[in-house]
Amino acid sequence: MDHPDPQAKPYHHGDLRRAILDAAERMLAEEGLEAVTIRACARAAGVSPAAPIHHFGSLRDLLAVLAARGFGQLVARLDADLSQSGHQGDRALVGAYVAFALSAPRMFDLMWREDVLNPAQAELVAARSLALGRLQFHSQTAIGEGDARLRAIRSWSLAHGLATLLLHGRIVTALGGPGTGLETKEDFAALAYDLMFVRG
Amino acid sequence: MDHPDPQAKPYHHGDLRRAILDAAERMLAEEGLEAVTIRACARAAGVSPAAPIHHFGSLRDLLAVLAARGFGQLVARLDADLSQSGHQGDRALVGAYVAFALSAPRMFDLMWREDVLNPAQAELVAARSLALGRLQFHSQTAIGEGDARLRAIRSWSLAHGLATLLLHGRIVTALGGPGTGLETKEDFAALAYDLMFVRG
DNA sequence: TGTACATCAGTGAACGCGCGTTCACTGATGTAC
DNA sequence: TGTACATCAGTGAACGCGCGTTCACTGATGTAC
Numbered sequence: 120m121d122h123p124d125p126q127a128k129p130y131h132h133g134d135l136r137r138a139i140l141d142a143a144e145r146m147l148a149e150e151g152l153e154a155v156t157i158r159a160c161a162r163a164a165g166v167s168p169a170a171p172i173h174h175f176g177s178l179r180d181l182l183a184v185l186a187a188r189g190f191g192q193l194v195a196r197l198d199a200d201l202s203q204s205g206h207q208g209d210r211a212l213v214g215a216y217v218a219f220a221l222s223a224p225r226m227f228d229l230m231w232r233e234d235v236l237n238p239a240q241a242e243l244v245a246a247r248s249l250a251l252g253r254l255q256f257h258s259q260t261a262i263g264e265g266d267a268r269l270r271a272i273r274s275w276s277l278a279h280g281l282a283t284l285l286l287h288g289r290i291v292t293a294l295g296g297p298g299t300g301l302e303t304k305e306d307f308a309a310l311a312y313d314l315m316f317v318r319g
Numbered sequence: 320m321d322h323p324d325p326q327a328k329p330y331h332h333g334d335l336r337r338a339i340l341d342a343a344e345r346m347l348a349e350e351g352l353e354a355v356t357i358r359a360c361a362r363a364a365g366v367s368p369a370a371p372i373h374h375f376g377s378l379r380d381l382l383a384v385l386a387a388r389g390f391g392q393l394v395a396r397l398d399a400d401l402s403q404s405g406h407q408g409d410r411a412l413v414g415a416y417v418a419f420a421l422s423a424p425r426m427f428d429l430m431w432r433e434d435v436l437n438p439a440q441a442e443l444v445a446a447r448s449l450a451l452g453r454l455q456f457h458s459q460t461a462i463g464e465g466d467a468r469l470r471a472i473r474s475w476s477l478a479h480g481l482a483t484l485l486l487h488g489r490i491v492t493a494l495g496g497p498g499t500g501l502e503t504k505e506d507f508a509a510l511a512y513d514l515m516f517v518r519g
Numbered sequence: 520t521g522t523a524c525a526t527c528a529g530t531g532a533a534c535g536c537g538c539g540t541t542c543a544c545t546g547a548t549g550t551a552c
Numbered sequence: 553t554g555t556a557c558a559t560c561a562g563t564g565a566a567c568g569c570g571c572g573t574t575c576a577c578t579g580a581t582g583t584a585c
Contacts, residue, residue, distance in 0.1 A: 251493040280480025
């Protein structure tokens with residue numbers, strides 16, 4: 120046979136870095152952050168435990184690169200949902216932000232878990248600052264009174280707080296429940312948009 | 320000598336449960352969550368590692384009881400700051416909530432770290448639901464338009480999001496900085512109150 | 520006031536755990552000439 | 553087109569780590585009679 124045996128594992132993988140990240144992302148979503156270890160990623164990719172270290176340097180750096188992916192996904196979602204929202208940018212922003220958090224809860228959590236990842240990792244720094252710039256941009260596309268920066272802080276805080284509390288299940292427990300019309304996370308996600316219209 | 324030697328460590332401590340919690344709280348504040356281990360608490364209290372287990376059952380339960388303390392402290396702060404705030408309850412609430420988070424950042428973080436504590440621990444369940452009830456109460460003391468429950472969700476989300484983002488240092492990085500008038504966490508804490516007046 | 524006994528509080532040695540990381544190495548690839 | 557050699561990608565065995573928890577135990581306290 121002059122063609123290589125397709126069963127034979129080649130010594131060089133070809134795209135191991137990506138394969139390891141894919142495995143990490145899947146394990147994060149399905150089994151949680153604690154399941155994402157150097158050794159588990161290596162097992163999932165079929166390589167030795169030293170291979171991920173070779174590509175990422177350490178677990179903290181691997182998790183940072185994974186979180187960078189998360190910020191990239193957030194940006195993609197914001198851009199897709201808000202491309203034609205016009206004046207209502209800051210309102211739609213809250214909805215899109217919360218929707219992202221609910222669709223990838225463990226990734227969203229990881230993105231803020233600076234105790235467990237290397238917050239100075241280069242890819243993460245780049246992806247995060249890009250995402251935060253986008254947040255600021257979208258929050259300022261609305262016409263309204265007041266300091267644009269204040270509006271940005273308010274939109275982001277509201278979105279982040281609502282997303283976080285929803286993921287903890289606390290809002291449903293404390294303020295929702297049967298008969299209240301607020302029973303599922305989806306009810307609250309839909310509500311996110313309305314929140315921006317509440318006047319104090 | 321017919322009085323007991325004050326140097327001699329008595330076999331029974333007298334108030335070991337409280338002493339362990341005190342040690343845990345101090346280590347949490349000074350060294351971070353990772354420093355709070357069964358063995359470290361035991362060392363700090365001068366007992367064997369099995370003693371904390373005897374009182375709390377497990378590390379997850381110990382941390383839950385510690386978080387229950389945190390919710391108690393939050394309630395105390397809210398009640399103190401808001402006792403005579405009149406109509407502006409929901410606005411002062413955001414300020415008080417953020418001030419608490421900034422004054423005890425690691426405790427605030429622990430209170431929401433359900434991956435690391437036992438969220439069903441009895442003391443924690445009681446303290447948390449008391450605190451959430453207080454939040455709801457204070458957010459509804461203001462006169463204003465709209466659904467009271469929506470207003471409560473908005474106030475709490477805004478407070479929680481702002482507190483969380485401030486603790487991550489992200490708002491200062493993204494939107495503040497030298498020359499912006501928003502440089503320190505204190506600047507932002509003062510701002511929390513103002514945020515409630517922004518109109519969209 | 521004593522005594523017997525149940526219960527509570529804490530001991531200290533030991534176990535197993537899977538982990539991240541290191542190390543000297545080998546297999547494979549690409550490149551200069 | 554071939555060859556020499558540097559560089560890159562991955563191996564696999566080993567190390568040390570402090571941890572949470574268990575266990576059979578002992579010292580101390582309180583209570584019934």
